[in-house]
Amino acid sequence: MKKWFWFFALAAFLWTGTAITEEKKSFTADRHKDRGLSCAVCHKEDQPTTAASGESCLPCHTSLEAVAGRTKDFAVNPHQNHLVDSSDISCTDCHQGHKADKVACDSCHSGFKFERQKAESE
Ligand code: HEC
Ligand code: HEC
Ligand code: HEC
Ligand code: HEC
Numbered sequence: 001m002k003k004w005f006w007f008f009a010l011a012a013f014l015w016t017g018t019a020i021t022e023e024k025k026s027f028t029a030d031r032h033k034d035r036g037l038s039c040a041v042c043h044k045e046d047q048p049t050t051a052a053s054g055e056s057c058l059p060c061h062t063s064l065e066a067v068a069g070r071t072k073d074f075a076v077n078p079h080q081n082h083l084v085d086s087s088d089i090s091c092t093d094c095h096q097g098h099k100a101d102k103v104a105c106d107s108c109h110s111g112f113k114f115e116r117q118k119a120e121s122e
Contacts, residue, residue: 029097042097052097054090061091071114078103078114 032041039045041060042052061067068079083089083104094103105112 027098027100028095052092054092057091057095064091073116074114075117076112076114081105 029039029042033039039048042056043050044052044056064079064084068077071077071079078084078094089104094101096102103112103114
């Protein structure tokens with residue numbers, strides 16, 4: 001009886017553990033790794049020690065204009081707005097690789113949600 005209790009206690013613990021790891025996984029670099037891409041696609045080296053540059057994104061993601069096209073249905077387009085249009089902002093200023101995205105709007109605005117708007121019918 002006791003053995004089974006510990007088995008289920010352990011199973012429950014491991015399950016919670018997985019849920020937490022899954023949440024952490026949503027950083028940009030992990031999402032690339034999950035798609036079979038290496039560290040080197042962003043870092044230009046297999047054992048990186050320094051930060052990746054925004055330039056490294058372009059061979060695959062083309063340009064800021066191209067990603068702005070992908071997010072044109074967002075309530076506020078993170079890739080096309082007065083800040084991005086008027087500065088030399090880089091992909092990695094917002095997409096931090098191994099941390100949550102940081103969007104430099106909050107110092108002046110609040111409450112922007114960078115998500116796709118739901119279709120009218122939904
Ligand atoms: C999608 C692109 C991407 C991938 C893939 C990626 N990284 Fe990064 N990595 C970044 C970016 C962007 C930064 C810089 C973050 C910043 O500026 O704060 C960074 C920073 C780092 C740093 C810290 C450098 C410093 O400034 O201290 C290390 C170490 C690192 N990455 C290792 C790795 C390893 C190991 C892998 C593979 C398992 C990997 N990265 C995969 C984008 C990526
Ligand atoms: C070797 C090609 C390659 C490089 C280099 C690359 N990516 Fe990606 N990225 C992909 C692929 C493939 C996907 C998944 C399909 C898609 O959404 O385009 C993706 C998806 C993404 C997504 C959406 C993630 C998701 O799961 O919703 C973001 C954000 C992103 N990349 C940012 C970056 C940034 C920032 C850099 C540079 C630091 C970068 N990528 C470099 C290939 C690349
Ligand atoms: C001002 C901040 C900012 C800059 C600069 C920026 N992004 Fe984004 N990007 C975002 C936010 C916010 C989202 C939406 C949330 C998310 O998916 O991370 C996003 C989403 C994306 C996506 C997913 C789009 C989709 O179809 O869902 C890709 C790919 C991407 N960015 C790539 C890039 C690349 C490549 C660059 C540089 C050319 C770049 N971003 C520059 C903030 C930024
Ligand atoms: C340094 C302060 C500052 C920053 C940072 C900033 N904004 Fe603004 N933004 C303003 C001001 C000032 C206005 C004009 C007054 C208003 O309409 O609130 C404005 C207006 C806007 C508008 C309305 C423009 C229109 O069409 O009338 C949008 C959308 C917007 N900002 C998006 C963004 C986004 C997205 C970011 C981050 C990527 C950002 N802003 C960063 C100060 C800022």
